Amino acid sequence: MIAIAIDDEPIALDVVKSHAAKVPFIELAETFTNAFDALTYLQKNKTDLIFLDIKMPDISGIDFLSSIANPPMVIFTTAYSEHAVKSFELDAIDYLLKPFSLPRFLKACNKAHELYVLRNKPGSTDEVTSVFIKDGYEQIKVKLNEILFIEAAGNYTKIYLQGDSTLSTRITITDMLLMLPAKKFIRTHRAFIVARDKISRFDRAQININEHSIPIGATYAQCMQEFY
Structure with missing residues (x-):
C-alpha cells in the first residue's frame, strides 16, 4: 500500500x-x-x-x-x-x-x-449480484437486490431484507460497505447503509424505505445531493 x-x-x-x-x-x-x-x-x-x-x-x-x-x-x-x-x-x-x-x-x-x-480482491466490482454473509457458523448467500438497508447495532450489523426478514452478522458496517457495489448502495449515517433503488422518499434529515425511517447524518449529507 x-x-x-x-x-x-x-x-x-x-x-x-x-x-x-x-x-x-x-x-x-x-x-x-x-x-x-x-x-x-x-x-x-x-x-x-x-x-x-x-x-x-x-x-x-x-x-x-x-x-x-x-x-x-x-x-x-x-x-x-x-x-x-x-x-x-x-x-x-x-x-x-x-x-x-x-x-x-x-x-x-x-x-x-x-x-x-x-x-x-477479484470480483469486488459493481457487477456483483450477491454476497456471502457469515451468520454464526454458516455462510448465507444474500442477493443484493433483496437488501433494503443495513444497520450497525452494537457488536452486530443487521441486514434488513425484502419480506420483513433480517440477518445479523459480526461483519462491521465499514467492511460491509466495501463488499457492496457503490452504484447500488450508499452510506447515509455512521450506522446505516441503504440500497439506492429502495428509497421511496427522503428529505434532508431522513430517508424512507417502506415503513422504515433512516436518519441522514450530518457527515454524510453531501452524499444525498445527487438525489436532489
Whole structure:
C-alpha cells in the first residue's frame, strides 16, 4: 500500500517513518508538515493510506479529511483522545494516541491492509449480484437486490431484507460497505447503509424505505445531493 504522513511536528513524522519502514506492505511515499502541500500531492498521486495528525496550525486533520471528496484510508495519529468519536464517524481505520508503540502501529496497519485486500480482491466490482454473509457458523448467500438497508447495532450489523426478514452478522458496517457495489448502495449515517433503488422518499434529515425511517447524518449529507 502506498501511504503518506501529515504532521506539523517533524519528530512525529520521524516516528511514523521509522515504524513504517518495518512494515513490509507499507510504502511511505512522502511526508508533509503542511497539509495543503499534502492536498496538492493527493490530487496528482495515487495514495492508499494517510497517517494524519489532528491538531495542526492551519487546518485540523478532521477538517482536512472532510474536505476530500473520495479520501484514501486514514489512520489518525494524535496526542489528543477527545476526537476519537468524530474520527470514526469519518470512517477512520484507527486512532493512534501518541506516543504509540511499534506493535500498536502494526495493528493499525494490519487493519488497513485487510480492508485494502478486501477492496481490491477479484470480483469486488459493481457487477456483483450477491454476497456471502457469515451468520454464526454458516455462510448465507444474500442477493443484493433483496437488501433494503443495513444497520450497525452494537457488536452486530443487521441486514434488513425484502419480506420483513433480517440477518445479523459480526461483519462491521465499514467492511460491509466495501463488499457492496457503490452504484447500488450508499452510506447515509455512521450506522446505516441503504440500497439506492429502495428509497421511496427522503428529505434532508431522513430517508424512507417502506415503513422504515433512516436518519441522514450530518457527515454524510453531501452524499444525498445527487438525489436532489
